[in-house]
Each structure stands twice: as C-alpha cells, then as structure tokens.
Amino acid sequence: xxIAKHSRGNDDPTGIGExxxxxxxxxxxxxxxxxxxxxxxxPGSKSxxxxxxxxxxxxxxPGVLRAPLRSRDAELMTxxxxxxxxGITAEPRGDGRDDDLRxxxxxxxxxxxxxxxxxxxxxxxxxxxxAALALGPTAFDGDPYARKRPMRPVLDALRALGADxxxxxRGALPFTVHGTGSLRGGRVELDASLSSQFVSGLLLxxxxxxxxxxxxxxxxxxxxxxxxxxxxxVLRARGVExxxxxxxxxxxAPGPIAAREVEIEPDLSNAAPFLAAALAVGGRVTxxxxxxxTTQVGDQLRxxxxxxxxxxxxxxxxLTVSGDGVLRGVELHVPEAGELAPxxxxxxxxxxxxxxxxxxxxxxxxxxxxxIRHHETDRIAALVAEIRGxxxxxxxxxxxxxxxxxxxxxxxxxxYADHRMATTGALIGLLVPGVQVDDIGSTSKTLPQFTRLWxxxxxxxxxxxxxxxxxxxxxxxTAAADILSGLLGGFGRA
Ligand SMILES: O=C(O)C1=C[C@@H](OP(=O)(O)O)[C@@H](O)[C@H](O)C1
Ligand SMILES: C=C(OP(=O)(O)O)C(=O)O
Numbered sequence: 001x002x003i004a005k006h007s008r009g010n011d012d013p014t015g016i017g018e019x020x021x022x023x024x025x026x027x028x029x030x031x032x033x034x035x036x037x038x039x040x041x042x043p044g045s046k047s048x049x050x051x052x053x054x055x056x057x058x059x060x061x062p063g064v065l066r067a068p069l070r071s072r073d074a075e076l077m078t079x080x081x082x083x084x085x086x087g088i089t090a091e092p093r094g095d096g097r098d099d100d101l102r103x104x105x106x107x108x109x110x111x112x113x114x115x116x117x118x119x120x121x122x123x124x125x126x127x128x129x130x131a132a133l134a135l136g137p138t139a140f141d142g143d144p145y146a147r148k149r150p151m152r153p154v155l156d157a158l159r160a161l162g163a164d165x166x167x168x169x170r171g172a173l174p175f176t177v178h179g180t181g182s183l184r185g186g187r188v189e190l191d192a193s194l195s196s197q198f199v200s201g202l203l204l205x206x207x208x209x210x211x212x213x214x215x216x217x218x219x220x221x222x223x224x225x226x227x228x229x230x231x232x233x234v235l236r237a238r239g240v241e242x243x244x245x246x247x248x249x250x251x252x253a254p255g256p257i258a259a260r261e262v263e264i265e266p267d268l269s270n271a272a273p274f275l276a277a278a279l280a281v282g283g284r285v286t287x288x289x290x291x292x293x294t295t296q297v298g299d300q301l302r303x304x305x306x307x308x309x310x311x312x313x314x315x316x317x318x319l320t321v322s323g324d325g326v327l328r329g330v331e332l333h334v335p336e337a338g339e340l341a342p343x344x345x346x347x348x349x350x351x352x353x354x355x356x357x358x359x360x361x362x363x364x365x366x367x368x369x370x371x372i373r374h375h376e377t378d379r380i381a382a383l384v385a386e387i388r389g390x391x392x393x394x395x396x397x398x399x400x401x402x403x404x405x406x407x408x409x410x411x412x413x414x415x416y417a418d419h420r421m422a423t424t425g426a427l428i429g430l431l432v433p434g435v436q437v438d439d440i441g442s443t444s445k446t447l448p449q450f451t452r453l454w455x456x457x458x459x460x461x462x463x464x465x466x467x468x469x470x471x472x473x474x475x476x477x478t479a480a481a482d483i484l485s486g487l488l489g490g491f492g493r494a
Contacts, residue, residue, distance in 0.1 A: 026412060026436040026437065026438050027436065027437045027440035027451065028429075028434070028435075028436050029413075029425060029426045029428070029429020029430070029435045029436065029437060030429070030430075030454070030455060030458050031429065031430060031431075031433050032281050032430060032458045033458075034283075035281065035282045035283030035284075035325075036277060036278050036281050036282070036283035036284060036285055036457060036458070037283050037284055038274075038283075038284075038285050038286070038456065038457040038458075039285075039286045039287075039288060039318075040271075040274045040285060040286070040287055040453055040456070040457050041266070041287070041288055041289065042266040042267055042268075042270050042271055042274075042287060042289070042447075042453075043067070043069050043070065043071075043097070043098055043266065043267060043270075043447065043449070044067050044068045044069035044070075044074075044098060044264035044265070044266060044267060045069060045264055045265050045266065045267040045268065045269075045296055046069050046071065046073055046074065046122070046267055046269075046270075046446045047122070047227060047230060047269075047296065048068075048230070048234070048264050048265055048296070049065065049068040049069040049074050049077070049264055050073065050074070050077050050120075050122040050123070050126060051126075051200075051204060051230065051231060051234045052065050052068070052234065052260075052262050052264065053065070053068070053074075053077050053078060053081055053088075053101075053103070054077075054081070054126050054127075054130060054204045054205070055204065055234060055235070055238055055257055055260075056086075056101075056103035056105070056259070056260075056262075057081040057084070057086040057103060057105055057106070057109075057130065058105065058130065058133075058204075058205060058207070058208050058257050059103075059105055059238065059256075059257045059258060059259040059260070060105075060256040060257060060258060060259055061105070061259035062102065062103065062104045062105070062259055063102075063103050063259040063260050063261060063262070064091075064100055064101070064102050064103070064260075064261040064262070065100060065101045065103065065262055065264055066093075066100050066261065066262065066263040066264060067093065067097045067098055067100065067263065067264050068098060068100070068101055068264045069098065069264065069267060069446065070098040070099065070448070071444060071445060071446045071447060071448050072118055072120070072444045072445045072446075072448070073118065073120040073122060073123065073445050073446055076116060076117060076118045076120050076123045077120070077122065077123050077126075077127070078101070079115075079116070080115045080116075080117075080123055080127045081103075081127070081130070083113040083114075083115060084106065084109045084110065084111065084113065084127075084130060084131065084134050084138065085106030085107075085108070085109050085110045085134070086103060086104070086105060086106050086109075087102075087103065087104035087105075087106075088101055088102070088103050088104075089101070089102050090102075105259075108135060108181065109130065109131075109133055109134035109135065109179070109181075110134055110135050110136055111131060111134040111135060111136030111137050111138040111177070111178075111179045112136035112137060112138075113136075113138055113139075114138070114139040114140075114141070115127060115131070115138060115139070115140050115141075116141065116142060117140055117141065117142035117143075117146055117173060118142055118143055118146065118445075119142060119143045119145060119146050119149075119376050119417060119418075119445065120142075120146075120445070121149060121195065121197050121375070121376075122197060123142075124140065124142060124146060124149065124151060124173060125151070125154055125195065125197035125198060125200070125201040126197070126200065126201040126204055126205075127140070127201075128140060128154060128155075128158060128165075128175075128177050128201065129158060129183070129201055129202055129204070129205035129206075130205050131177040131179050132158055132161075132162075132163040132177050132179050132180075132183045132205075133179060133181065133182065133183055133205060133208055133209075134179040134181070135179055135180065135181040136178075136179060137176050137177070137178050137179070138176065138177045138179060139174065139175075139176045140173055140174060140175055140176070140177070141173050141174040142173050142174075143417065145376065145377060145416075145417060146173050147172050147173045147174070148172065149172065149173070149374055149375075150171065150172065150194045150195065150374055151171055151172050151173060151175070152171025152172070153190040153191055153192065153194070153198045154190075154198050154201060154202075155167060155171060155175060156171075156190065157188045157189075157190045157198070157202060157215070158177070158183075158202075160188045160189075161183055161184060161185050161186060161188055161202075161209065161213065162183050162184035162185070162186075163177060163178075163179075163183055164177075164178040164180070165177050165178065166178065182209075182210060183205075183208075183209045183210065184209065184210050184211060185206060185209025185210055185211040185212055185213050185254070186209075186211045186212075186213065186214065187213075187214040187216065188202070188213065188214070188215055188216070189215075189216045189217075189218050190202075190215060190216075190217065190218065191217065191218045191219040192217045192219060192222055192223075193217075193219030193220065193221050193222065193223070193371070194223075194371055194374050195223065195224070195371060195374060196222065196223055196224035196225065196227045196228050197224075197227070199215055199217065199228050199231070199250060200227060200228055200230075200231040202215055203215065203228075203231050203232070203235065203242065203250055203252050204231060204235070206252035206254075207235070207240045207242075207252055207253065207254060207255050207256070207257050208254070208257070209254060210254060211254060212251065212252045212253045212254040212255075213250075213251070213252050214249070214250075214251045215249065215250045215251075216248065216249050217248035217249070221335065221370075222248060222335075223335050223336070223338055223369075223370075223371040224297070224335075224336060224337075224338055224339070224371070225335075225336050226295055226296070226297040226300075226336050226337075227297065228244075228250065229295050230295035230296065232244065232250065233295045235252060235257075237260070237262075238257050238258040238260055239255075239256065239257070239258040240252060240253070240255060240257055240258075241253035241255065265289070265291045265294055265296065266287070266289045266290070266291075267296075267298070267446065267447070268287075268290070268291075268294065268296040268297075268298020268299055268301065269296065269297065269298040269339045269340060270298075270446060270447045271287045271298055271301065271319070272298065272301055272340050272343035272423075273343050273346070273423040273424070273426065273427050273454075274287065274453070274454075274457055275287065275301055275305060275312075275319070275321040276305065276308075276321075276343050276346065276347050276427055277427060277430055277457060278310065278321040278322055278323050279305060279308050279309060279310040279321060279323035279325075279327060279347065280323070280325065280327060280347065280350050280427065280430050280431055281323075281325055281430055281431070282323055282324050282325030283322065283323070283325075284320055284321065284322040284323075285320070285321055285322075285457060286318050286319065286320040287318070287319045288317060288318050289317055290314060290317050290318065290319040291317070292317070297336060297337050297339055297340065298339075298340065300334075300336065300337050300340065301321075301340065302314070302319070304332065304334070304337065304340065304344065305321055307328070307330045307332060308323075308327050308328055308330055308347050308351060309323055309324070309326055309327055309328045310322060310323030310324070311323070326355070327347060327350050327351035327361075327362075328351055328362055329348065329351045329352065329361070329362025329363045329364040329403075330344070330347075330348060330351070330364045330365075330366070331364070331365050332344060332364075332365075332366045332367070333366075333367045333368040334366065334367075334368050334369060335368035335369065335371075338369045338371055338372045338375070339420070341366060341369045341372050341379065342372075342379055342383060342418075342420040342421060342423070342424040343420070343423070343424060343427065344366055345366055345383045345387075345401050345403065345424065346424035346427040346428050347427070348364035348366060348401070348403040349387050349392055349394070349403050349408065349428055350427070350428060350430075350431050351364055351403075352364065352392065352393070352403050352404060352405045352406055353405075353406075353407060353408060353431060353432075354405070354407055360405040361405040361406070362405065363402065363403065363404045363405060364402070364403045365397075365400060365401070365402045365403075366400050366401050367397060367399050367400030368399060368400065369399060369400050369401075370398060370399030370400070375418070375420075376416070376417060376418035376419070376420070376421075376445070377416035377417065377418045377421065379418065379420070379421065380396050380397075380400070380401055381396060382414070382416050382418065382421055383401055383421070383424070384396050384401060385414075386413050386414055386421070386424075386425070387403065387408075387428075389411055389412070389413070389414075390408040390409055390410075390411045390413070390428070390432065390435065391406060391407060391408050391409045391411075392406045392408050393405070393406040408428065408432045409432070409434070410432065410433060410434025410435060410436075411434070411435065411436070412436050412438055413425030413428065413429070413435050413436065413437050413438065414438050414439075415437055415438055415439040415440070415442045416439075416442075417439060417442050418442060418445075419442050419443045419444075419445040419446055419447065419450075421442070422437050422439060422440050422442045422443050422450075423443060423447075423450060425437040425440075426440070426450075426454055
C-alpha cells in the first residue's frame with residue numbers, strides 16, 4: 001500500500017532535515033479579513049487512537065473504537081497491527097466523522113513481516129513490544145528522519161526483558177525483533193529523559209508479558225508525564241492492574257486485557273493552533289466535544305493560552321478562546337507539554353511583533369522542552385531557524401527557546417516534514433502576509449483535513465453545521481489529497 005512521505009523541502013538551512021526532490025508545492029498561509037468567529041470540530045486523538053489500537057489487538061476478545069483518528073500515524077499503527085495478524089475493519093458511522101474500527105485480536109500474533117513506522121514515534125516505540133510477543137521476525141523501518149529518532153532505551157529494555165533484537169548498534173531504526181510468541185518481562189531500568197514513549201510502549205504490552213513489567217526510570221528528567229498517565233489510565237479501563245508505586249516507577253501486572261468499545265476523544269493537542277488563532281487575530285474560536293475530564297495534555301491549553309492574553313471558557317463540552325489580538329510575551333516552563341510547544345513558540349513570535357502603534361512587541365522564554373529536539377525534527381533548532389528566516393530574533397537554549405521583539409516579513413517557512421512545524425507556520429502567517437509553508441501536507445500525520453478546517457475557521461461563522469462531520473472526516477482531504485488512496489486502501493471497508 002502506498003503511504004505518502006512528506007519531506008523536508010529543497011533547501012535546509014539547519015541541516016537537520018531530509019532533502020527530497022518530491023517536495024510538495026508551497027502553501028500560502030491565508031490572512032484573515034477581520035476578527036474570528038468560528039467553531040472547529042476536531043477528529044480523534046492520535047495518542048488515544050494509537051493506545052486503544054494496541055490494547056484492542058492484545059485484548060481477550062473483539063472490540064470497537066468509535067470515531068478514532070484517521071491519519072497517517074493512525075494508518076501506520078493500523079497497518080502494523082494488521083501485519084502481525086490483527087483483524088481491523090472500518091465501519092462507516094453515517095455522521096460523516098471518521099469510520100469506527102472493529103478489531104479482532106489474532107489467535108496467535110505472527111511476525112515474518114516488515115513494519116513501516118513512517119515518522120510516528122508511537123509506532124516505533126509502541127509496536128516492538130507487541131512484535132516480541134509474535135512468533136517470527138518483524139523488521140522495523142521508517143522515514144529517513146525516523147532513523148534519527150532515539151530507540152536505544154526501548155531496544156535495551158526489551159532485551160533485558162528477554163527479547164532477541166538485531167540492529168546495527170546505532171540504537172535507532174532499522175532493527176528486527178525476533179519474536180518467540182512470549183516475553184518473560186519483569187523489572188527493568190531505562191532512561192526515559194528523551195521520550196515518555198519509551199515507558200508507555202513497554203507498559204502497553206506488559207499485561208501480556210509472563211511476569212508483567214516494573215519499569216524504573218534512571219534519568220534526571222522525565223518529559224511528557226501526562227502521556228504516561230494516559231497509558232496507565234487506558235490500561236486500568238481495561239481491567240489491567242497498572243500503577244506508579246513511586247515517582248519514576250511504573251508496574252503492570254500480568255493478566256487479561258479486556259475487550260472494549262471505546263469512544264475516542266477529539267485531539268486536544270491539534271486544537272492548539274486553532275485556539276491560538278483566536279488570540280493572535282482577535283475574536284473567538286470554539287472547539288466542541290471538549291471532554292469533562294481527560295488525560296490529554298492538550299487540556300493544559302486552558303491554563304497556558306491565557307498567559308498570552310485573552311480568555312478561555314468551558315461551557316458544557318464547548319471550549320472557547322477569545323482575544324483582542326494583543327498578545328503578551330510569556331515565561332513558560334512546560335516539560336509536560338512539549339507536544340504543544342511549537343504552537344506556544346508561534347504565539348511567542350507573534351507577541352514579539354511591533355504593535356500597530358509602533359511600540360515594540362514583548363520577549364518570551366519557553367523552557368523545559370529539550371526533548372522536543374527528538375520529535376519529528378529537532379523542533380528547537382527548526383523553530384529558531386524559521387523565525388530567524390522571517391527576520392525574527394530567536395535563540396536556542398539547551399532546553400528551550402527565547403524570542404525577542406522583532407518584525408517579521410514574508411518568506412518560506414520550512415515544515416521539516418513535521419505537522420506541528422507546518423501548523424505553526426500557518427499560525428504565524430495569520431499576522432504576517434506572504435508566509436508560505438513548504439510542506440503543508442505534513443499535517444496528514446495527525447490532521448489530514450488541516451487546511452480545510454483552517455480555511456473554514458478564517459472564512460466562516462459559528463454555525464454548528466460543521467459538526468455534521470463533513471470537515472472532521474479524514475477523507476475530506478484537501479492539501480493532503482496525496483495520502484487519500486493510502487488511507488482508503490489501508491482502512492478498507494468491512
Ligand atoms: O505517548 C504519546 O502518545 C506521546 C508522547 C509524547 O512524546 P514525548 O515524550 O517523546 O514528548 C508526545 O510528545 C507525543 O506527541 C505523543
Ligand atoms: C511528538 C509528536 O509525535 P510522535 O508521536 O511522532 O512522537 C507530536 O505529534 O508532536
């Protein structure tokens with residue numbers, strides 16, 4: 001099956017991306033005519049969809065995911081589990097939202113396959129433990145940049161738990177897991193300071209290890225803690241004994257993983273650029289379906305966005321951000337919310353613009369995000385390079401970014417195949433006419449309908465007509481039309 005790769009573009013001022021002659025045509029970020037007044041429904045959470053796919057594949061019977069995300073990362077996870085023997089079929093919902101998925105676990109997981117991780121951290125960190133439970137070899141590889149994302153702690157931990165893994169010693173993709181149909185499990189130490197996904201990946205499969213798992217983090221910092229809490233939460237919801245007996249330690253007991261029917265929450269991290277737009281432009285943006293309680297880190301936007309000015313209100317399940325277009329500089333330390341950092345830095349770059357009356361903008365410092373150097377690209381280097389490329393004044397810190405007052409001008413914003421770099425370019429382009437994003441198609445990683453939703457937000461009213469799902473379904477692709485055939489082919493119809 002064809003799954004499009006999204007590339008770095010043709011020039012690479014930082015040297016951190018991949019050069020690809022198939023680079024997509026640049027997308028001119030639209031500039032709004034006036035204040036925003038929009039409702040933006042969003043598709044399912046990437047992190048919840050990935051976890052529930054894994055747990056459904058390892059469960060004690062068939063299960064259903066309602067309105068899961070349909071995107072490149074979700075598709076890669078689906079294909080990975082299918083190729084290990086899981087039955088996954090799509091069932092149209094009839095309300096225009098992304099198809100439900102019916103999942104039938106394999107009687108016996110079988111390897112002898114190759115898994116494409118794309119650029120998805122969740123696939124490369126969550127699926128190898130599943131492959132260790134399969135019979136036969138499973139080869140893993142991914143996009144060129146995926147080979148630079150750290151994997152050593154996962155590979156070493158799996159080996160310590162009894163797995164046989166062949167790699168070239170770099171501690172990265174590609175590698176082959178030689179599964180034997182079972183894994184001993186037990187206590188293991190690992191350093192998760194570069195990614196919480198190292199921990200989540202082990203915990204997700206651990207109920208199926210002979211001895212479960214007891215993971216002990218040895219590093220001096222731990223990023224994205226809410227994502228580990230999400231992992232414990234989804235395990236417990238399926239009857240698995242999972243806890244954190246001490247800070248930096250997690251245990252999962254061996255036992256069955258209950259089959260479930262699960263409704264997937266909207267992706268609150270993907271809400272970030274849309275809600276941020278209300279602050280930048282002025283006006284209001286509402287995201288419907290906001291969960292009353294959630295483990296998604298995107299929920300922290302309710303506290304983070306007001307730091308830039310503006311207001312956040314939750315009315316039932318509708319979260320509204322409103323602003324007057326005057327952004328304040330911020331001092332934020334957000335080790336938990338690295339996933340939101342590109343949007344926060346985008347807002348910081350806009351807060352640094354001169355005011356309409358000619359007074360200078362304000363400085364911002366965002367720290368605690370050193371680990372985002374290991375995301376889809378080195379996001380700290382990439383954000384600083386792109387802000388400077390538009391004439392801005394930004395510097396890298398070891399674990400963050402400082403942005404100082406400066407005007408920005410039109411120019412090419414490189415996405416580095418990174419969906420959140422692409423949406424940050426769109427955000428900056430709201431106030432800086434002539435910003436072009438070189439690879440807006442990279443948004444297909446988690447939000448294939450990004451440009452359609454963005455255009456609607458800029459041009460439409462508050463009508464809930466959009467809630468019929470025509471904009472939410474992953475098959476409503478515009479800029480990412482190149483992955484449509486892959487998505488449809490991959491999910492198939494029941
Ligand atoms: O477990 C997950 O679903 C994720 C964990 C986080 O990874 P890091 O811990 O590497 O930041 C987050 O940034 C990523 O987008 C998704
Ligand atoms: C870091 C991210 O993705 P991944 O799951 O590939 O690590 C992200 O979506 O911001």
